[in-house]
Amino acid sequence: MAQPIDTFLAMLAAERGAAPNTLAAYRRDLESAxxxxxxxxxxxxxxxxxxxxxxxxxxxxxxxxxxxxxxxFFGFLVDEGLRKDDPSPALPRPMARRPLPKILSHAQVEALFERAELEAGAGTPEGLRNLALLELLYGSGLRATELVSLPLSAVPRDAPFLTVTGKGSQQRMVPVSRRAQAAIARWMEVRSADSPFLFPSRSRSGSGHISRIRLYQLVKELAARAGIDPARISPHVLRHAFATHLLEGGADLRVLQTLLGHADIATTQIYTHVDSARLVALVNERHPLAGKARGG
Structure with missing residues (x-):
């Protein structure tokens, strides 16, 4: 059975540019079935x-x-002539509702940054690294994998942008705030100079970057020290906060789609639920008929 699955995964990688994490997820689902x-x-x-x-x-x-x-998988088998029929219509089709992203308040974000800045003020490599990580998670909305694997070549020199390789090996330009640039500059002064990555690991080889698991742990530990329930915060929740708070501030949905690296705007639209009150107010204030009283 391994050969059809391997061939299918090779197609996903070659023709669709599927990321390693995506391929691993497909393999788990197919092999378990x-x-x-x-x-x-x-x-x-x-x-x-x-x-x-x-x-x-x-x-x-x-x-x-x-x-x-x-x-x-079965569609692929039929296309490749490995099966004549497609039995997949018999698969269960649950009505799965897309879960709403966890909400992080402005006050919680401020508390997290206050703690990170306090620890960075001591000048320790750990404190400076954590502040730079936090600035890029919340300030640029990076995915955890995108952040930990950032090469040094992605760090901006003159232009305030990062070149990020996202899902499907798609590259995009992500703006970096002045705060984040300052945090990165401070971190660069103390980071290991012999690693090609912005956030190197402490492995013996010294050639790798910190893992997504380690990033997850660092964010949870920082939240606990800031007096915030660690269960409420993760790298992905900070990415959600980036998107949610930008939308609250008036960001265009298409712009947000580009910043987040979403292939489909339907994925970005999940954030509109958090800003319904602003949208209603916008219609009431800006619609051409908003200032006209109804006729008697």
Whole structure:
């Protein structure tokens, strides 16, 4: 069974530019289904329909993701002539609602930065690194993987932008605030000089960068020291806060899509729920008929 899955994943990597994390997720879903059914590539409609019972304890969003992976896999098999029929219509189709992002208040963000700036004021490498990480998470909205893997070559010299490689190896330009530039400059003065990455790891080789897991831990630990419930904060929550607070400040949704690196604006629209009050006020104040009283 490994060969069809490997061939499918190779196609995703070559033709769609799927990122390593995406490929790993597809592999987990396909191999787990293969373990349940015996031979996924040869499974019939009845076998696929039986997955609804086997996945009954899973969240609807998880079932939707697994079904999507299998549908793409069987579509690939048919396209490549490895199967004549496509049994994937028998897969369960749960009505999975996209979860709303966690909300981080302005006060919580301020408390987090106050603590980070206090610790950076001591001049320790750890404090200066954590402040630079925080500035880029909240100030530029980077994904965790994008942030930890930033090469030194991405650091701006004259222009206030970072060159970021996002999902699907797509590059985009991300603005860097003056605050973030200052934090990066302070960090550059104390960071290891022999690493090609902006945020090097402490491994023996010294050639790698800090991991996403370590970034997650650093953010949680900083939140605890700032008196904030660590369960409320993660690198991704800070990315959500970046998007939410920009939208509150009047940012255009298309601009936000570009900044976040979303391929589909439907992904960006999840943030509009947090700003419904501002949108209603905007219609009431700016619509051409807003100032006209209704006729008697």
């Amino acid at each position: 293969d373990a349940l059914l015996g031979d996924l590539a040869a499974a019939d409609r009845d076998q696929l329909a039986s997955l609804a019972g086997k996945w009954a304890a899973l969240a609807p969003s998880t079932v939707a993701r697994k079904s999507s992976a299998l549908r793409q």
